[in-house]
Amino acid sequence: MQFKPLVTAAIVAFAAPALAADKITFGANWLAEAEHGGFYQAVVDGTYAKYGLDVKILAGGPQANNRLLLATGKIEFYMGANMIQAFTAVEQNVPTLAIASLFQKDPIILMSHPGEGFDRFEDLPKATAFVGKENLASVYQWLKLAYGFKEERVKPYTFNAAPFIADKKSIQQGYVTSEPFEVERQGKFKPNIFLLANQGYDSYSTTIEARRETVEKNPDLAQRFVDASAIGWYNYIYGDNKAANAAIKRENPDISDEQIAYSIARMKEYGVVDSGDSLTLGIGAMTEARNKSFFDKMAQAGVVKADLDWRKSFDLRFVNKRVGVELRPKN
DSSP states (O other): OOOOOOOOHHHHHHHSOOOOOEEEEEEOSSSSOGGGHHHHHHHHTSHHHHTTEEEEEEOOOTTOOHHHHHHTTSSSEEEEEEHHHHHHHHHTTOSEEEEEEEESSOOEEEEEOTTSSOOSGGGGGGSEEEEOHHHHTTHHHHHHHHHOOOGGGEEEOOSOSHHHHHOTTEEEEEETTTHHHHHHHHHSSOOEEEEGGGGTOOOOEEEEEEEHHHHHHOHHHHHHHHHHHHHHHHHHHHSOOHHHHHHHHHHOTTOOHHHHHHHHHHHHHTTSSSOTTHHHHOTBOOOHHHHHHHHHHHHHTTSSOTTOOGGGGBOOTTSOSOTTGGGSOOO
């Protein structure tokens, strides 16, 4: 009689291959920049890997439409610019929604020339305004209603600061992390900066958008991606971000060290990433009350339909869990 050797569970477990990481493509909404830094941080420092994720960041840009790739199921997650996009998805029956917000403040600003009679926010409606088509249809409609801005004062903004620099009686849209840097470099002066988030424009920004199917069928994947991304942003803002910045420059060789440093400094100065609710709930925080406030403003301004079921534009189950808060400096 032959006896077969016993194979213990421990040996079987040791011999079994490790579970492969879930492959994820995260579509950015623009070329690689410091405003995407927390996501690159989570790639390069191994945070995503620790959460069982193999993440590829797909850069956006003028010729890219990564949001469409999300809607059609070609990528798993997408970097939304603001909640208007999420409201529009509901209106158009696009099967996507926001599941986290890595920016507590939308970085959109207005700039003016100092000492030209436009040093206070209430002076700005009198100025010529360089505004892009997308913002004219959204944020400027709110500015008209809330602060009396006039559409007849608008001139097209073509993402060139030269007309604003030349016209001292003008204002220009921008992002607090980028356009003022260019104005300082080209115009040799520091513009007045008015962050619209501090004037009541309370949209979330740099959201993580997912397909409804992903949220319902694979909530664990969504949770791990949200948690790891939040930790990535803590480490990028407060920790050693050299490797993430190097990855950004490899992806976008045209961006300078000076621009990256400026963007990070402004994100910290203005509390773009970590302020308000995120101070207690963690980076990535979202609340129903805040989304309702912004929806009501956009509905009153005619940007979205007042009868839209705005609650379908987001899902709060993955945020507000204080993930990573211990990484914030104590002082």
